[in-house]
Amino acid sequence: MRRRASGLIRDTGRGHEAAILRAALEAFAAKGFNGTSMREVAHSAGTSLSNLYNYFPSKGHLxxxxxxxxxxxxxxxxxxxxxxxxxxxxxxxxxxxxxxxxxxxxxxxxxxxxxxxxxxxxxxxxxxxxxxxxxxxxxxxxxxxxxxxxxxxxxxxxxxxxxxxxxxxxxxxxxxxxxxxxxxxxxxxxxxxxxxxxxxxxx
Amino acid sequence: MRRRASGLIRDTGRGHEAAILRAALEAFAAKGFNGTSMREVAHSAGTSLSNLYNYFPSKGHLxxxxxxxxxxxxxxxxxxxxxxxxxxxxxxxxxxxxxxxxxxxxxxxxxxxxxxxxxxxxxxxxxxxxxxxxxxxxxxxxxxxxxxxxxxxxxxxxxxxxxxxxxxxxxxxxxxxxxxxxxxxxxxxxxxxxxxxxxxxxx
Amino acid sequence: MRRRASGLIRDTGRGHEAAILRAALEAFAAKGFNGTSMREVAHSAGTSLSNLYNYFPSKGHLxxxxxxxxxxxxxxxxxxxxxxxxxxxxxxxxxxxxxxxxxxxxxxxxxxxxxxxxxxxxxxxxxxxxxxxxxxxxxxxxxxxxxxxxxxxxxxxxxxxxxxxxxxxxxxxxxxxxxxxxxxxxxxxxxxxxxxxxxxxxx
Amino acid sequence: MRRRASGLIRDTGRGHEAAILRAALEAFAAKGFNGTSMREVAHSAGTSLSNLYNYFPSKGHLxxxxxxxxxxxxxxxxxxxxxxxxxxxxxxxxxxxxxxxxxxxxxxxxxxxxxxxxxxxxxxxxxxxxxxxxxxxxxxxxxxxxxxxxxxxxxxxxxxxxxxxxxxxxxxxxxxxxxxxxxxxxxxxxxxxxxxxxxxxxx
DNA sequence: TATGAATGAGTTTTCATTCAT
DNA sequence: GATGAATGAAAACTCATTCAT
Structure with a gap:
């Protein structure tokens, strides 16, 4: 289910990339960088924890x-x-x-x-x-x-x-x-x- | 060695209380609440980890x-x-x-x-x-x-x-x-x- | 660029086979079997991770x-x-x-x-x-x-x-x-x- | 249950230290450094995983x-x-x-x-x-x-x-x-x- | 043959907190 | 008030492997 392109996070067609960025943005905004776990981001993005690392090498890179x-x-x-x-x-x-x-x-x-x-x-x-x-x-x-x-x-x-x-x-x-x-x-x-x-x- | 009373954190004579508050303040400012561990606070305050809990019941209370x-x-x-x-x-x-x-x-x-x-x-x-x-x-x-x-x-x-x-x-x-x-x-x-x-x- | 046939690992003409064996040999020698990941082997062999499994059914078989x-x-x-x-x-x-x-x-x-x-x-x-x-x-x-x-x-x-x-x-x-x-x-x-x-x- | 002092690993009276060293030695010998998990070591030593880190700061230090x-x-x-x-x-x-x-x-x-x-x-x-x-x-x-x-x-x-x-x-x-x-x-x-x-x- | 995306189980390590002393 | 030892839960990240194409 694709959400509307936000300008900053456009859907690139590359798997879960946009969903991950969007989920991370919301989570970081709501609970802070250190208060957010990669698990939560993955979950909100509708993918698995490990798959996050196929897109971003670390939480910091995200x-x-x-x-x-x-x-x-x-x-x-x-x-x-x-x-x-x-x-x-x-x-x-x-x-x-x-x-x-x-x-x-x-x-x-x-x-x-x-x-x-x-x-x-x-x-x-x-x-x-x-x-x-x-x-x-x-x-x-x-x-x-x-x-x-x-x-x-x-x-x-x-x-x-x-x-x-x-x-x-x-x-x-x-x-x-x-x-x-x-x-x-x-x-x-x-x-x-x-x-x-x-x-x-x-x- | 006691540091000068800061107004907010006065030395109450109650053991390590002031040192803990000061250490926590500095750590929270430098690394954020979730980026700071109780161990670090204890270390900076010059006391043991477990002793923190004699002063504050949890990190959140601190x-x-x-x-x-x-x-x-x-x-x-x-x-x-x-x-x-x-x-x-x-x-x-x-x-x-x-x-x-x-x-x-x-x-x-x-x-x-x-x-x-x-x-x-x-x-x-x-x-x-x-x-x-x-x-x-x-x-x-x-x-x-x-x-x-x-x-x-x-x-x-x-x-x-x-x-x-x-x-x-x-x-x-x-x-x-x-x-x-x-x-x-x-x-x-x-x-x-x-x-x-x-x-x-x-x- | 093919490296000289080593006797043990000859180029069979079968795609990446020799390259994979060579890469695995070097990696296992340098970092041990358990210290080597299939990703590294694939990378050194100049192919993709999943392609390894077209040649060897598991790391152990390699x-x-x-x-x-x-x-x-x-x-x-x-x-x-x-x-x-x-x-x-x-x-x-x-x-x-x-x-x-x-x-x-x-x-x-x-x-x-x-x-x-x-x-x-x-x-x-x-x-x-x-x-x-x-x-x-x-x-x-x-x-x-x-x-x-x-x-x-x-x-x-x-x-x-x-x-x-x-x-x-x-x-x-x-x-x-x-x-x-x-x-x-x-x-x-x-x-x-x-x-x-x-x-x-x-x- | 204390095992006999081995010369290399003497019981220091400091909690699980000797047990951890002994467990690690056996595991490393049997399965190699990278084939051994800290969990296994902890288990064999009769303590919890996290307690290992109260004795040795990392697997490498062990x-x-x-x-x-x-x-x-x-x-x-x-x-x-x-x-x-x-x-x-x-x-x-x-x-x-x-x-x-x-x-x-x-x-x-x-x-x-x-x-x-x-x-x-x-x-x-x-x-x-x-x-x-x-x-x-x-x-x-x-x-x-x-x-x-x-x-x-x-x-x-x-x-x-x-x-x-x-x-x-x-x-x-x-x-x-x-x-x-x-x-x-x-x-x-x-x-x-x-x-x-x-x-x-x-x- | 070759690939990029995906995953579940596992890794090492850290954490806040508790407890016996 | 103070400590060292201990713990269960969770963190970030890695892994061998699979699958659709």
Whole structure:
């Protein structure tokens, strides 16, 4: 029984691969990396424990695969959004992209936030690099806006960190059937971010 | 050799209690609740594995004790800060209190943020209640300020959530010997928060 | 790329058979029967795991095939050498044949020595029989020489065992590029054997 | 139920330690290191699987402990025997000591012979060093005897290797209730060794 | 002949916890 | 309060083998 392609985890036609990734994502989100057993993942994926290892050489690799996909997708969205226009426009777009990712791929965003620490070596480096690149992208926009006078904030770099934290945290409480639509949420946070930066646009 | 009392974990004179709590806090922060074994805690605390159970009936109780202390302390600080003055003054004080806690008790703040999920039942309820009370305190101030016209933000409740998230996230990156002093950090975030709320005071 | 026919493992033109036997021989020699997985063998043989089972019905059969070939070859060489002449001449020839086998087919000799124990039933019986036949061949020569007065040793049967052990052990340390050539090694051990038997010829 | 102290494995009074070592020794001898499971060892030792790990941190350490004890004991016996007298006397004594060890501690001798390969790193180095020291001790005596004219063999160093191999192999077939007593076996092999060396004494 | 996917039983090792002292 | 020994359950991972194609 195939579930709808989620964008991050597409059905590759390769046996249980997608089912395993989906099961792992849900389990890691619900019970944490160390709180999840490979048995549970296998069970949820509808396959046997040992078959997991035909797809991923270790539990860590399974986490890494998820976090890399999440990190890459998030970075790609943010970078696209950071492409053109004034600092104000770009920041608005980036925040919307971030919130968009955090709500569309809420589980992945959640797991990326809380389970990176369990990656090691090269895998960790790669995921952390993507995360840092997101921050750097926001920081650059903030710096540009501060330089151009669009933003009045006296501490551009730290402000970028605050904005990213604010956006990321949405994944921890967002509920699809909540009071606010994804779009409303994105708009709201774009406004928070610009206000935080003391942007002219809100004057 | 006793380490300096940390405020949260005071030496009670009751044998290894403080050492155990400290060891657990550090381990949980470094490797997560499920990534930490009681053996490691015992070893770091300088006592035997079985002796742990003379102080705490289970690993879960050990976590609960830490999180309750952290939650209580944080709530108490925030409530104290929320006591008097205009909404602007109270918000400023609350943000400073929050940042103060997150930097003074960084490990506890970190563990409170990421390991609450492993509490169950009554213990979880109690800790979550403290966390919610912090949010409610901020939300009330924001609502007051919005009502009085001090804050221009059109979404007071969500803004409170954004502010708390922003403050909490400081614990994830703060380094005692970093560029900014704890006080500077607090000031900076107070400004971010007021700006986010579109406060008159920054006009 | 085919490796040179080794005598024991000839290329039969039957797909991967020779490659599998060679890979198994090397792996068993390096890591032992129980330390070697079928996966490793398949990988080294350049084929798939499941294809192994098209050639050998089980891991045990793979070992049996190797050990039978080794045992048969060794026995055949020893028997040929034991054919004619005086006891002294036959013993000299047999020791040279043994050392010849142990150095030419070092891996096979090594595996035959240390992994027979993992054979079971009929397969084990057959290999052990070949091994015993080698000993019996040597023992017969020694007995003949003792009877004829060529050898002065007072314990002919046990002496045969000592000689075979001495020859077999060469496989455990021989290195093709070592100090002694294969021929020199054979000569040396022939002399050890005759001396051990207190042969007239050395008087 | 305590079994008689074996010399190598003495009862230390520390719980199941001796029982575990004995069980492991027997199992490794019977089924090989990789053919033995920790479960079997635990079962034979009369304790639980997990309790094994309170005594030995890994299966490899268990093997190492056995092989180190065996290697140390063997080396110590051989060195004691190599102490005084003519080369002929010392060689005679050393061979008797070697056979003595191989028959008294047959299982340990057997396991030392066939399972060293599964040791790694420092542990392997140490055991191999003991084994090499035994060979070196014999080689020195042979060299002395060759120099003094007591032994006529033209290849002293390799002869030492042959003698050690011959003695070690006794452990592979010796049976306590066999035709020859331990003493007779030792005498016999001493004679083989001296004959092999073309010793004057046998002239 | 050849393969990729799959599996059940088994491996070593770790864990939180208990108990006798 | 403190300990060393012990345990049952479960963890991650491996294995020889099978099956559909």
């Amino acid at each position: 986490l890494a695969e998820l976090l890399q996909r999440a990190g890459d997708e998030q970075l790609s969205r943010v970078r696209d959004a950071a492409a053109g226009g004034s600092a104000t426009e770009r920041l608005d777009a980036v925040v919307r992209a971030h919130i968009g990712f955090s709500t569309e791929h809420q589980l992945a965003a959640l797991v990326a936030l809380s389970e990176v620490r369990y990656l090691v070596g090269e895998q960790r480096t790669r995921v952390v690099r993507a995360r840092d690149a997101v921050l750097a992208t926001v920081a650059r926009i903030v710096a540009d806006g501060a330089a151009s006078g669009e933003f009045g904030t006296p501490h551009p770099h730290d402000a970028a960190r605050a904005i990213v934290a604010m956006c990321s945290s949405v994944a921890t409480w967002y509920r699809p059937r909540g009071r606010l639509s994804r779009k409303a949420l994105a708009e709201q946070h774009a406004r928070y971010a610009l206000a935080l930066l003391e942007a002219d646009a809100l004057g | 976590l609960a004790e830490l999180l309750q202390r952290a939650g209580d302390e944080q709530l108490s600080r925030v409530r104290d800060a929320a006591a008097g003055g205009s909404a602007t003054e109270r918000l400023d004080a609350v943000v400073r209190a929050h940042i103060g806690f997150s930097t003074e008790h960084q490990l506890a703040a970190l563990v409170a943020l990421s390991e609450v999920r492993y509490l169950v039942g009554e213990q979880r309820t109690r800790v979550v209640r403290a966390r919610d009370a912090v949010l409610a305190t901020v939300a009330r101030i924001v609502a007051d300020g919005a009502a009085s016209g001090e804050f221009g933000t059109p979404h007071p409740h969500d803004a409170a959530r954004a502010i708390v998230a922003m403050c909490s996230s400081v614990a994830t990156w703060y380094r005692p010997r970093g560029r900014l002093s704890r006080k500077a950090l607090a000031e900076q975030h107070a400004r971010y928060a007021l700006a986010l709320l579109e406060a008159d005071a920054l006009g | 070992l049996a095939e190797l050990l039978q070939r080794a045992g048969d070859e060794q026995l055949s060489r020893v028997r040929d050498a034991a054919a004619g002449g005086s006891a002294t001449e036959r013993l000299d020839a047999v020791v040279r044949a043994h050392i010849g086998f142990s150095t030419e087919h070092q891996l096979a000799a090594l595996v035959a020595l240390s992994e027979v124990r993992y054979l079971v039933g009929e397969q084990r019986t057959r290999v052990v029989r070949a091994r015993d036949a080698v000993l019996a061949t040597v023992a017969r020569i020694v007995a003949d020489g003792a009877a004829s007065g060529e050898f002065g040793t007072p314990h002919p049967h046990d002496a045969a065992r000592a000689i075979v052990a001495m020859c077999s052990s060469v496989a455990t340390w021989y290195r093709p590029r070592g100090r002694l050539s294969r021929k020199a090694l054979a000569e040396q051990h022939a002399r050890y054997a005759l001396a051990l038997l207190e042969a007239d010829a050395l008087g | 093997l190492a402990e056995l092989l180190q004890r065996a290697g140390d004991e063997q080396l110590s016996r051989v060195r004691d025997a190599a102490a005084g007298g003519s080369a002929t006397e010392r060689l005679d004594a050393v061979v008797r000591a070697h056979i003595g060890f191989s028959t008294e501690h047959q299982l340990a001798a057997l396991v030392a012979l066939s399972e060293v390969r599964y040791l790694v790193g420092e542990q392997r180095t140490r055991v191999v060093r003991a084994r090499d020291a035994v060979l070196a001790t014999v080689a020195r005596i042979v060299a002395d005897g060759a120099a003094s004219g007591e032994f006529g063999t033209p290849h002293p160093h390799d002869a030492a290797r042959a003698i050690v191999a011959m003695c070690s192999s006794v452990a592979t077939w010796y049976r306590p209730r066999g035709r020859l007593s331990r003493k007779a076996l030792a005498e016999q092999h001493a004679r083989y060794a001296l004959a092999l060396l073309e010793a004057d004494a046998l002239g």
